[in-house]
Amino acid sequence: MTQASFPDPQLLAVRILKGERAAVASGLNLLDNALPQARVCAAQLLAALSSGQWLTSGHVIGVTGPPGAGKSSLLSSLIREWRQAGKKVAVLAVDPSSRPESGGGALLGDRIRIKTSTADEGLFIRSLASRNQLGGVATEVWPMSWLLLSCFDIVVVETVGVGQTEIDVAEISDTVCYVAQPASGDTIQYLKSGIMEIPDVFAVNKSDLGGAAQKTAAEIGRSGSRPDRQEGWHYPVCLVSATHHTGIPALIDHLAQHRHFLDSAGLLEQLRFKHQSGWVMRLLKEEFGSFGMQLAGGRSSINERLNSHRLNPFGEYEKTRHQILSRFSPADSSELFIKKEETL
Template sequence: MTVQENQAEELLHRFRQGDVRALARALTLVESGHPVGQELLKRLRGQARAKVVGITGSPGAGKSTLTDRLILEARKRGERVGVLAVDPSSPFTGGAILGDRIRMMRHHQDPGVYIRSLASRGALGGLAGATVAALALLEAFGFDRIFVETVGVGQSEVDIARVADTTLLVLTPAAGDAVQAFKAGVMEIADLFAVNKFDLPGGERIIQELKSALELAPPRPGGWHPPIYPTVAATGEGVEALFEGLEAHYQHLVAHGLLEAHRLERARFEVESVIQEWGRKRTQGAGDLVARVARGELSPEEAALALLDPKTHP
């Protein structure tokens, strides 16, 4: 048995014993792409099923505060909760810019809650494939519900719909918030809407705008009609009803046999993310090919084929 296999065996044993430090170590190995982490994933993937809720929305909508309140609701019902807060990555250092866990610090002594920040790694403004791998580890560790809070910019809204069982879009009465959601095409992927900071002026107006837009939206699988919940996360107002809505959507997926399709789409997204990251790294070391594209000597397609198969290098 190799050193890596020994390390994987030891970590796997501790992981299955419920050692939180082993979970943290496994997440670090997976996020960094370490072979031991990949070996753990193969052994642990698909062993459990958690209710995965994606939470997205524009910056400043109160996603972290709302997530904090939803954690409390889940704990009241005896659920073990995992949270992945996907932070934006600096395009220069690759490090995470924000630390949304700060807003959830009240849970740090609760053994039934585990919160982890992940960097988006510049995945075109969206989720990194490591997020899906981390999800698989949290599921295998036995969490009943996992919240994935996204950066809320760029591609992340569309990505989260491919990863989560239920997608919650958080909007505010701020001017133009609903209009931006319509432009971005997020209306088609959200399963539920929360109009947060509903105590601010304009709350009723944005609900009416959402209702009007949803009347024109295409039908959802199984005939689901996305509900809209007014919330004030700072005080907890409306959060219990929102949590019940999340549960109702999950039960809808179960009743209509839609969960398996969600899991397959999640795996497809993960494979695509690995290919995308691989291509990005290979392109960084292909200065000659890139220069030839810039000079018009090669098409981007020819350069990409050369990276995929060096034998085809023109």
């Protein structure tokens, strides 16, 4: 691929901010491209998008839970409701179980297309299922969710719950919604595992199946103390049925209330900053390892710099990258050697 095949980041940012679908799609492709030139271009694009009120705008919702619990079906109901209320919605579906070749049924996009107009400009769905990814959601998906936040009111990340993914999705979402399967061993395991600490809102789906859903909801409600949780938040457990479309407005209400709670408690900006700095740290660590991080002054120094440039984490990422690369250059090798000696 040549340099000329990358879009101009400034022009692309303008088009994305206007909500042009083609521009949003090509922005996501750029973020998904691992070529070094694309990475530079992507950082410029994200920096150009950073000037808005991104630390407090929109709502990033992580939807997680065991395969088959009804996450995609529920999302389809939620989307219908949000669209009727005039909210613009984007979905990143990171669910390997919904890959067509795995026989996991229709992709979310196909489901939605049945129920909504294909020409709906206020709805954008990108399936990331084909990458066969079970974990590691946060590094790749965070910048994508962030790009979508610049032009949609609600950004949903759907992940299949397999332990680590709940933690990952919590690292990129304002609100984590766990979709429980009634009377399932998965939910019981989940209750025992401590991962229960992570969701902010619980949705027990398939309430149309009767008593089992009520029982599961009661079990979740009773599920012990939650020491690390946000003080003042009541952790609602909602009974819903995606197929019968019941309980959906109440669930929507609880999700919105959680966002409102974060905002009014001054936690939203804090949380998003934590997500952005976490992403930069993971990326730098993946690229350069602990020694590279040391060359950039160490974790706390990088974090301090990120903190003072909250509106431009991508610019800071690029700067830190260059700083590390220049330390690796031959001209600097003697100094590098001395530094290395000092840290021993």
